[in-house]
Each structure stands twice: as C-alpha cells, then as structure tokens.
Amino acid sequence: MSKTLSAAASTEFDDMVKHAYQTMGATNGGIVNAVTQRNNVVGDTYKFRAMGKGLANQKASQADVTPMDISHSLVTATLGNWNAPEYTDIFDAAEVNFDEKEELANTIAGALHRRQEQIIIDAMDDATPGATVATSVGGADTNMNIEKVVEASKELNDAGVPIDQDRHIMVSADGLRAMLLETQVGSADYNSVQSLMTGTLDYWMGFHWHIIESRDEGGLTVAAGDVRQGYAWHKSAVGLATGIDITTDVNWIAQKTSWLCNGMMKCGAAIRDTAGLIQVNADET
Secondary structure (H helix, E strand, C coil): CCCCHHHHCCCCCCCCCCCCCCCCCCHHHCHHHHCEEECCCCCCEEEEEEECCCCCCCCCCCCCCCCCCCCEEEEEEECEEEECCEEEEHHHHCCCCCCHHHHHHHHHHHHHHHHHHHHHHHHHHHCCCCEEECCCCCCCCCCCCHHHHHHHHHHHHHCCCCCCCCEEEEEEHHHHHHHHCCHHHHCCCCCCCCHHHHCCCCEECCEEEEEECCCCCCCCCEECCCEEEEEEEEHHHEEEEEEEEEEEEEEEEHHHCEEEEEEEEEEEEEECCHHHEEEEEEECC
16 A cells, blocks of 8 residues: 555545655656657667768769768667556545545656656766766856856757757756856846746757756766766757557556556667767766
C-alpha cells in the first residue's frame, strides 16, 4: 500500500491534495518537446540516420559529373523499460475524501516525465559536444552570463546550425538566478519582455530556455569544483525514440485488497549530430 497514506486518513479534510513540489510538466513543455521524436518504435534500439554535408564542384562541358560522396551514418538509441508503481489500500482509501488513485496517477506521470528528460540529459553527458563554453568566458570561474550565451550561439553559427526557432538552452536554477541579475537581461532598457517581472526566461538571445531544478533523477551534472554542465542545442541534433509512450493505469489486485497504480514507458535518446550540441559550463561556487 502507499506507505504514508494511513497518516492522511481522517474524518474530513481539505479535498484539494497538495502534492510535494515536483516538475510535472516543465517550462516550454519540457526538453522532451525540444528534441526530434520517433514514436511507436518496435524493438530495443532505434537507429537515427545522419547525412553529412555536400560540396559543390565545377564541371567542364565535356567532363562527367563528380559525385559529392555525401556521408551517411547511423546513431543508435537504446530503449529502456521504466515503471513507476504504487499500491493504494482499499481500506485506507475509504477513509479519505479524495480519489487517491487519480492523485497517484498524476504523481506517477510526473515521475516518468522527469525520467524521460533525464534520459535525454544523460545522452548529452555521454556525447562529445561540438564545442564547450568554459567557465572562464565572461570572467574567471563565472556562473551563467551573457558572454556564455553569446559564445554558445557563435559556436552553433560557426557549425552551420540553422538560426531558427528550434534552438534551446538549459540551465540550473542558480544559472537562471545569475542570468536575471545581469542588467542586460533584467532591464526593460534592453528587452521588451521584463524578465524580472516574470522571474524567468522564455525565449531570449535566440534560445528557448529550460530550467532544470535539483532532481533525485540526477538533473544537470555537477563536475569538480561546483561546475554545472548545461547545454545549448538544436532540436534536430538530439533524438528521442519511444516504444511505449508514458502510460498510467490502475488495476485491482485482489490478493492485496489494493489498487495498483502504475506508469510505464519505453524510450531511449541519442545525439544525432554533435555539431548541434554545445556544452555550457557555469561555476556555481
């Protein structure tokens, strides 16, 4: 049974359940919507196809054309099976005036959503990025700042990554704090949207911003010396393959006289093009 439900059993109380703070969705729909997705995958692996660049060449009138020999490669995403189950006892459930099964389903969906995002983050950690923005950019051993964002943008531009609405960047809560303290970010003199009024960044400097909080799943990696590893990327550079999308169900288990609320998914992530992935290091000391 749900290990702490019995503590909630009482005569009558507020039926608006207060969940522990946890990211159930995320800003900008979460980083899941910021990558290329392939759904209904059959099997335990999915191979994303990557195509290299071409180089135009001249040809004399009487000569044969010379093929560009464009390279083709495959990047493999390995799909894993994930479950998030929890029992709720029929007797305890009868003593509370809210539907715990429904509330558990919401919590389970949030847990699977965060795990899905962590799978993407872990794939980025395992890859060799096209470039790395050092903590020394914008000052020695500095946190997130405008110079780092500009440098990440420059690296993507230099790699020929499209300048469009599909560029994304993710930072920690402390990285966002450092950004909001930058005059050119928070001041209305520089921006039509006053970030300090909303307390966050949505779309700024050509990037959709995603804030990753501290998570039991891992979140953004902290390397030696309190250096947080964030990332800037283009949507087409990162792939998420899904065999079973996030699904929750509730089943009656007679031998336990309990409802089993469970969530399931099968997915895996891979970096399709490392040139479109930039690691952004920030010193959060």
